[in-house]
Amino acid sequence: MDNPCFISVVLPVYNEAARINAVMASILQQRSPGGLFSFDNLEVIMVDNNSTDNSVALITAFAAQHPQLRVHLLHEAVQGVSSARKKGMDFASQRAGARDEASGYPRKHYILSADADCTVDDLWIDELVSTMIAQQGDLGTCNYYYETADFHERPRLYSEIEKTLRCRHASFSLFGGFPDGKGFAVEKQLYDKVGGIEIFCQLKNGEFVEHLSDDWDFGIKVIAAGGKPVYAPHSRVQINSRRVDNLLHEVIEGVAYGHNGTIIMKDVRPALAALTPFTDVTPEQAQQAWDYSIKDYVPKNLVLPVLLNPSLLRDNTAVIDFFTPAVAEQMYARIHCIMQEMSVTDFLPIHSYKTPAFRLYFEFHHALFAALRRAVGEDIGAPPPLPACFARVAEEDFSRFVWYYCEDRESGEAHNYFANGGVF
16 A cells, blocks of 8 residues: 555457567566556556457466466457457456545556557556656656667668657657557546547448547547646657568558548458568658658647647647747637637547648648658658649638548548558
């Protein structure tokens, strides 16, 4: 009871036999130099999502070999990382409530989640939770990186990835960021207040499938409910490179997570026979990969934070300086104009914010990229080319046709232009 908090780490698992021991070992090796946590106030919740390999057996064996690490193994029958994450985080919240009631000693409870194919640095938990405590944050985001040795044969590809991560660090430092399934944390009371993870579904080939947006949607809900997002740059997660290893052409083409608005988790583990030696991308492919990556990044990370909280554009000096006072004032006015046009009071659900975020991207794309170049470096360059359909649109009609383009739900062109779920 001497510990100031309790920490639950949730890991959704699907066929991770090749990685699960390394991932669990990275949790076992967590350190807390200041005594924030120990094995007494830490638990790990593994949620098996219908694995067909021996992931469950490996988890059970690891837990038996390391009894000091409190491991709970759950099963989620509904296929999808969103459902698996929700199962584990709901379980953590329920246990927290029961534990506090039984002890009569309520403590802050932080629920962390990470992907079961990513390893975490040994200060991942300590840096993330201590930053949330120090800054009174309700939602914590961490820093991501790839192992550079995995790209020694592909320096051109790695250069584009590294630019994206630099941009992410800049915007998360400015706004606090949004959770990504690769690693984030939430304070339990805010988790309960917003109703936890919400599952969205979509149609694919005539069947309902989970929309791969639970992490971002959850962040929107927490921030909209008054939760404070904070960024812990020294809390680091090593991203598994297998998506760019095995789906490289889909990454370059901006369809790694779907097409025409359908955004789903794909199995990125090909059959062994499909593995080929790594080769670097061409300069043209590198440019295309960067274009899709940055088009996905900007609406989510530069536009969405001010859509959720327009007052930042008038009250936050760092945000105003990032955009410049003139652009910040123009964006503030335009956001409220769009709100009135669309007859909405907020941009909270994912499908409410997409259209206004895309519209503001097009209307302010030069100013947004100028801000990025100032903050991150001149190599960020100019905005990617606009869709060809705008070449025939008169300048005075540009905003009107941007609205038509972003509102289009039938062709899916706007979703495809913005890379449909990310690249790197």
